[in-house]
Amino acid sequence: MIDALFGSKTRVKLLHLFLNNPNRSFYVREITRKIDEQINSVRRELANLQNIGIIKSEGSSANRLYYEVNQDYPHFKPLQAMFEDKSMIAQVPGASGNDWQKRLKPLGDVRLVIFSGKLVKHSTSSVDVLLVGNINKTQLKRFIKELEEEERKSLNYSVVPYDQFYYRYSIKDRFVVEVLDKATVVHDEDGIIDKQTKG
Numbered sequence: 404m405i406d407a408l409f410g411s412k413t414r415v416k417l418l419h420l421f422l423n424n425p426n427r428s429f430y431v432r433e434i435t436r437k438i439d440e441q442i443n444s445v446r447r448e449l450a451n452l453q454n455i456g457i458i459k460s461e462g463s464s465a466n467r468l469y470y471e472v473n474q475d476y477p478h479f480k481p482l483q484a485m486f487e488d489k490s491m492i493a494q495v496p497g498a499s500g501n502d503w504q505k506r507l508k509p510l511g512d513v514r515l516v517i518f519s520g521k522l523v524k525h526s527t528s529s530v531d532v533l534l535v536g537n538i539n540k541t542q543l544k545r546f547i548k549e550l551e552e553e554e555r556k557s558l559n560y561s562v563v564p565y566d567q568f569y570y571r572y573s574i575k576d577r578f579v580v581e582v583l584d585k586a587t588v589v590h591d592e593d594g595i596i597d598k599q600t601k602g
Contacts, residue, residue: 503589506546517588
C-alpha cells in the first residue's frame with residue numbers, strides 16, 4: 404500500500420534509509436547494497452527525491468557523490484515520523500540479501516553482527532560494531548577498513564566468542580545491553596535477537 408502511495412518500492416526503501424539516518428550520508432553503490440535494488444532504479448529515484456528537495460548531495464575528495472536527507476525540507480518531520488523504525492532493534496534494509504552474506508563470508512564463522520554507537524542514531528554505545536563468532540583477524544581488519552571508508556569515520560569494534568555472548572546476553576550483561584540499545588542487527592545466523600524481541 405505504501406509503495407503505491409509513494410510511487411515505487413525503490414523510493415520507499417530510499418525514504419526509509421534516509422529518514423532513519425538523518426545525520427549520515429551515503430554514496431550510490433553503498434545505497435544499492437543497503438536497500439538491495441538495481442543501481443539504475445536507485446539513481447532514478449535519487450534524482451526524483453533530489454528534485455523534490457527531500458534529499459541533497461555533496462561531493463567528496465574521492466570524487467564520490469554522497470546523498471543525505473535534507474532536514475530543512477518542509478515536511479521532513481512528518482515523513483520521518485511515518486518511516487521511523489519503531490522497534491529498538493531494527494533490521495538493516497536489504498540485510499537479508501546476498502550482499503551481507505558475501506561480505507561476511509571471508510570473516511569465518513560469523514554468527515551475529517550488530518551495528519551500534521556511531522552507526523546508529525541515538526545509540527550511546529562505545530562499540531560501533533559487535534561481531535560474534537570465530538572471526539579471522541586479518542579479514543576482520545579489511546572488513547572494518549571498508550566500513551570506515553564507507554561511513555567516513557573511525558569505528559570501534561569488539562569480537563566476542565559465541566558461547567560467551569550467549570551467556571552474557573542471557574544474564575543481561577551491562578555491556579551487551581548497552582550495545583543492543585537502539586542497535587541495528589546486520590546478521591543473525593541463529594535468530595537469537597529475533598527470538599528474544601518477538602518473545
